[in-house]
Amino acid sequence: xxxxxxxxxxxxxxxxxxxxxxxxxxxxxxxxxxxxxxxxxxxxxxxxxxxxxxxxxxxxxxxxxxxxxxxxxxxxxxxxxxxxxxxxxxxxxxxxxxxxxxxxxxxxxxxxxxxxxxxxxxxxxxxxxxxxxxxxxxxxxxxxxxxxxxxxxxxxxxxxxxxxxxxxxxxxxxxxxxxxxxxxxxxxxxxxxxxxxxxxxxxxxxxxxxxxxxxxxxxxxxxxxxxxxx
Numbered sequence: 617x618x619x620x621x622x623x624x625x626x627x628x629x630x631x632x633x634x635x636x637x638x639x640x641x642x643x644x645x646x647x648x649x650x651x652x653x654x655x656x657x658x659x660x661x662x663x664x665x666x667x668x669x670x671x672x673x674x675x676x677x678x679x680x681x682x683x684x685x686x687x688x689x690x691x692x693x694x695x696x697x698x699x700x701x702x703x704x705x706x707x708x709x710x711x712x713x714x715x716x717x718x719x720x721x722x723x724x725x726x727x728x729x730x731x732x733x734x735x736x737x738x739x740x741x742x743x744x745x746x747x748x749x750x751x752x753x754x755x756x757x758x759x760x761x762x763x764x765x766x767x768x769x770x771x772x773x774x775x776x777x778x779x780x781x782x783x784x785x786x787x788x789x790x791x792x793x794x795x796x797x798x799x800x801x802x803x804x805x806x807x808x809x810x811x812x813x814x815x816x817x818x819x820x821x822x823x824x825x826x827x828x829x830x831x832x833x834x835x836x837x838x839x840x841x842x843x844x845x846x
Contacts, residue, residue, distance in 0.1 A: 667798020
């Protein structure tokens with residue numbers, strides 16, 4: 617991967633993070649958490665600070681999880697090169713197709729989620745500082761869409777041999793809407809409901825577009841690999 621491809625991949629990973637953040641599951645969860653913490657904080661400055669703490673917790677969680685995955689023996693050193701040369705190029709196509717089908721809504725499955733009552737208990741006990749651990753917890757509470765996007769980011773990061781910059785770009789893309797909505801809550805913007813509805817409508821089209829791109833890329837890689845093996 618040359619420098620121009622590296623930067624294009626980095627921008628693509630950042631876009632994946634942005635796309636993930638406005639999917640219904642993480643968007644709704646993040647807004648619910650920020651609004652509840654914000655009401656407890658009271659002052660606008662504390663609401664903004666709680667949003668930044670929440671976002672920081674999410675960034676730390678994604679960086680740590682990415683580091684754990686990417687430094688496993690299968691992804692390190694000479695084994696990384698051996699893995700890509702002998703295995704990954706064979707399975708990459710089907711994996712991209714599966715990710716695209718999840719994003720497009722063609723495949724549905726459920727993952728464990730965090731109970732809202734637990735969130736309230738943590739906020740009541742820790743107050744303002746509960747935003748950071750809540751950010752960590754909600755980052756790790758994957759829904760199907762976030763799991764698919766995170767897996768795509770991991771594959772791109774592994775191919776670029778980046779265990780920091782790519783996960784960081786992904787996590788920053790994930791948390792920017794969180795900070796944005798924290799600002800809206802802090803200053804009691806009356807049209808926040810309209811913003812939320814507009815983001816939800818935009819997300820549907822973006823998710824279908826991303827899913828289609830992944831499926832087409834997966835089909836292309838699968839056909840090319842099948843042709844090469846003939």
